[in-house]
Amino acid sequence: MNFNGLFISGKGTINGLGEKEAWKAVCDGCRRKATNLKLIKLNDVLISGITSVNAKGFHMMISVCNNFVITNVNISAPDESPNTDGIHMSKTNKVRIRNSTIGTGDDCVSMIHGTTNVTVENVKCGPGHGFSIGSLGHYDAEFDVFGITVRNCSLAYTENGARIKTYRNESPSKASGIIFQDLTLDHVKNPILIDQEYATIPGSVDSKVLISDVEFSNIRGTTISKIAVVLACSQSFPCKGITLKDIHLEYTGDPDHNEDTPFSSNCTNVKVNYIGEQLPPPCA
Template identity: 45%
Template structure:
């Protein structure tokens, strides 16, 4: 009988240990009045949830408006899974960029395994920052804070969040593995500088699905070290399109491998889908297995673009060929309208010609009144399949 009671008690304790523990930020002093700084209250709730011995922990943030300064959710955690439940919650950042001298991001998630971030709107109040952004003059674009930084996040889901008016990038995903972004909304005006929607770098297994992005730069951009990334059902525009790169600016960049972009709609953007590398690369680089499929273009300037002479602000030696090797690339089932006559432009490196580029079933009409859509090619011999309009270049030129 005693043995039976012992095992029953053990079973109860195991079940209790597996139950989620709730940590309500209101119990830590958060006011949610849109005026008081609730940063410390939320961080303290996170710290207790992180060190909880329960298998699962929930940081509960009741609906309301929370004014928060720079804020960090730091791991590693004892709890194996932590959920930040923030439906109908709005976080509001200080509008003054000088409040962020201690860190280059407003809200930081770092070194966490098993994070679930659900709901929440993050308003970066970036209008003042945009007016002082001197990136075009200096070439230095990292002096302003981004809205959300995800650094060393693994096996996690970010679902139903909104990023508004970031001072710089909306989201930076760095050194992450197996992270999924679902139902993401991003908003900033077309004239906001360097407000990339989601930037990914040195990460493996990132999935973006069902995103609606309107911003002043790339809707999604992929830097060096991005591998096995899937981007699907993204609505983009205004902005600069969906971009791999820029690559090749820095020494010893990591390869970009296995990028798939499909079932997306891009409207009224500066570019459509593009791969961009700097000339005069300090070291050799690799970008391969890059695939774009079933993309709708609506009034997009240069819907399909490989640009290996990418040189914004003329701060490079454009005459020196890029050393980034681009190979195994496909553009399939891309249709719609181009705001430029040149709807397809494949400008590969003279020193490192592109290899294994495929164009399949392209139908892009020029929206202007003078002439029809055309294509341009340099240092590439694309494989041509199916219906192609504009007619694609069959021979490379320099």
């Protein structure tokens, strides 16, 4: 049974009291470390103004929910704190995250299986692992992901910018209708990334997650990687309908690092539709 109607607002802080030893420790008998705010089976929720710091695990976990608005929240943990995702969603529909600042040791916003109709806008991300869809394809009978928009956001000194990641596993699903638009990047390691070789389940060959109808549009800024665009799709289920529009990234890493490597893109098992400016140059 779901609970309908929840309003959480104020200037208070949820402090998970995470610190280096807790982040390194293994939790015996449990799969995850403590979450600062866990929201399950809720409808019609508004979260506004609160601060979450130093979670031992996720800061905010949303699962099996519908119709969420998260606005003006501040989430922070050191960049060396593993698995401290800012906002983590699964099996949840109709979420809007806006006007917030998130900096952690993992994804600023992560959307795994069953996440649908989500808009993330005007969010400052960093440090952390960027905006991630996935990991997908990890478990049996996963639900599809669709209708995701991330727009008008900035990322600074993050591991990734816009990322979709899937396991090499036998679990089939789909991820479609995804837009990353109007993103500003500052010293981001992997600005644009589709990674269908994120992790391998023993005995598996290719990811069975079909990624389609994805647009990366007006993504600009700086990167510390010579290969700034990586689209590594599944050989068995190649990506379809991938568009890159008006991409302008500049290399600001160590000028002596891989000095013989050109500033470039890398694409496998995908045909890309290019529109407008492309820097780095498109895949051959």
